[in-house]
Each structure stands twice: as C-alpha cells, then as structure tokens.
Amino acid sequence: MNLKVNRQDYQVEDTPDRLLLWVLRDELGLTGTKFGCGIGICGSCTVHLDGSPTRACITMLSAANNMEVRTIEGLAETDSAGEPVLHPVQKAFLDEQVPQCSWCMSGQMMTAVALLEQNPNPNADEIRQAMNSVYCRCGTYYRIRKAVERAAQLKAVEQ
Ligand code: FES
Ligand code: FES
CATH class of the missing domain: 1.10.150.120 ([2Fe-2S]-binding domain)
Structure with a gap:
C-alpha cells in the first residue's frame, strides 16, 4: 500500500497484523515516535492521521490508507x-x-x-x-x- 508520511509517499507491505508504530519506526526509520505502554494509554506514540492525534501503537497500518500521517519529524x-x-x-x-x-x-x-x-x-x-x-x-x-x-x-x- 501507499503510505503518506510527512508529505512523502512510501510503498510498504500491508499485512493484517502490522501496526503503524512499527512501520514508522522499524521500516521508515522515524524513531521520534516512541513506544511506551503499547496498549493505547500513555500517548508516547501519538502521531496525526489527517490531523487527528492517534495512538500508533494500537493503529493498524491499514487504517492509515489514503490518510496523511504526520510524525514529530514532520513538524519543522x-x-x-x-x-x-x-x-x-x-x-x-x-x-x-x-x-x-x-x-x-x-x-x-x-x-x-x-x-x-x-x-x-x-x-x-x-x-x-x-x-x-x-x-x-x-x-x-x-x-x-x-x-x-x-x-x-x-x-x-x-x-
Ligand atoms: S505506546 Fe502508550 S499509547 Fe501507544
Ligand atoms: S517521561 Fe520523561 S520527560 Fe516526560
């Protein structure tokens, strides 16, 4: 699938068990987004999906399809x-x-x-x-x- 992150397009493999956090960190190298609790509570993994704050640790990659992802690396x-x-x-x-x-x-x-x-x-x-x-x-x-x-x-x- 096409994943748009910080105004750039990336081709990434979508499988049903892929979480957005690990694609950002491990595949795209955007390690500014942190892993904390892993269960959607602490907020350390917050990114934006179409401008809405979203917990990447509990967001399936497929949920980002056709959406704009913004991470801390995209702020400056x-x-x-x-x-x-x-x-x-x-x-x-x-x-x-x-x-x-x-x-x-x-x-x-x-x-x-x-x-x-x-x-x-x-x-x-x-x-x-x-x-x-x-x-x-x-x-x-x-x-x-x-x-x-x-x-x-x-x-x-x-x-
Ligand atoms: S790592 Fe704690 S909410 Fe995602
Ligand atoms: S957890 Fe250390 S600065 Fe917030």
Missing part, C-alpha cells in the same frame, strides 16, 4: 537556505525547558499541535484536558502547560 519546516525552522510548539517546549528524559515529548508535542490546530487560543482548562491524555513519568506537566500557552502566543504572532 525548511527555510530557503535549507535550514530547519522549528514549529512554534517545538520552540515553546525548548523555551520553557520542558523535556527531562524526553521519552514522552514527541507524543506531548503532537498532541499540543493538534490542540492548537483545532483551537488556536485554548484556555487553561482546555489545555489541561487535552494534554492530560499523554503521561509524563518525569512529571513535567506544569511546564508542558506553560509551553502550550507560549506556543499559542507564538503562533498568533506568526499569523
């Missing part, structure tokens, strides 16, 4: 000089010094990006509700919430 853009330009959410997470061990971070950022694409100016409760779906064993929740607020401000300035 490239400027005219070929230099990477971080997504506002990535900038905000760095500015707020959110990461500790970083294991949950791609899931956190993909969840934050989806939130801000659906709701560019979320209030504190909306941020808490969206971000509570991704666990951080290092307990960075306060800084995550501050980073999402900062990302919303950065996005507003860029628009």
Whole structure:
C-alpha cells in the first residue's frame, strides 16, 4: 500500500497484523515516535492521521490508507537556505525547558499541535484536558502547560 508520511509517499507491505508504530519506526526509520505502554494509554506514540492525534501503537497500518500521517519529524519546516525552522510548539517546549528524559515529548508535542490546530487560543482548562491524555513519568506537566500557552502566543504572532 501507499503510505503518506510527512508529505512523502512510501510503498510498504500491508499485512493484517502490522501496526503503524512499527512501520514508522522499524521500516521508515522515524524513531521520534516512541513506544511506551503499547496498549493505547500513555500517548508516547501519538502521531496525526489527517490531523487527528492517534495512538500508533494500537493503529493498524491499514487504517492509515489514503490518510496523511504526520510524525514529530514532520513538524519543522525548511527555510530557503535549507535550514530547519522549528514549529512554534517545538520552540515553546525548548523555551520553557520542558523535556527531562524526553521519552514522552514527541507524543506531548503532537498532541499540543493538534490542540492548537483545532483551537488556536485554548484556555487553561482546555489545555489541561487535552494534554492530560499523554503521561509524563518525569512529571513535567506544569511546564508542558506553560509551553502550550507560549506556543499559542507564538503562533498568533506568526499569523
Ligand atoms: S505506546 Fe501507544 S499509547 Fe502508550
Ligand atoms: S520527560 Fe520523561 S517521561 Fe516526560
């Protein structure tokens, strides 16, 4: 089947037991998406399917057919000089010094990006509700919430 990831097309073999997470990590080398619980609870494997946050560890590859998959590797853009330009959410997470061990971070950022694409100016409760779906064993929740607020401000300035 054709798998579209981060605006690129890949031909991958579809068998009924293939999970999206392992195709991304093991076949395409997109190891920014992490494996945590493997049962759809922790959120560390979150990617986007047509813009919706999706747990890749419990998503069959076939579910991504004819959909746009976006992973953490697809967030940054490239400027005219070929230099990477971080997504506002990535900038905000760095500015707020959110990461500790970083294991949950791609899931956190993909969840934050989806939130801000659906709701560019979320209030504190909306941020808490969206971000509570991704666990951080290092307990960075306060800084995550501050980073999402900062990302919303950065996005507003860029628009
Ligand atoms: S590894 Fe997918 S939700 Fe935990
Ligand atoms: S930064 Fe370590 S699990 Fe979140």
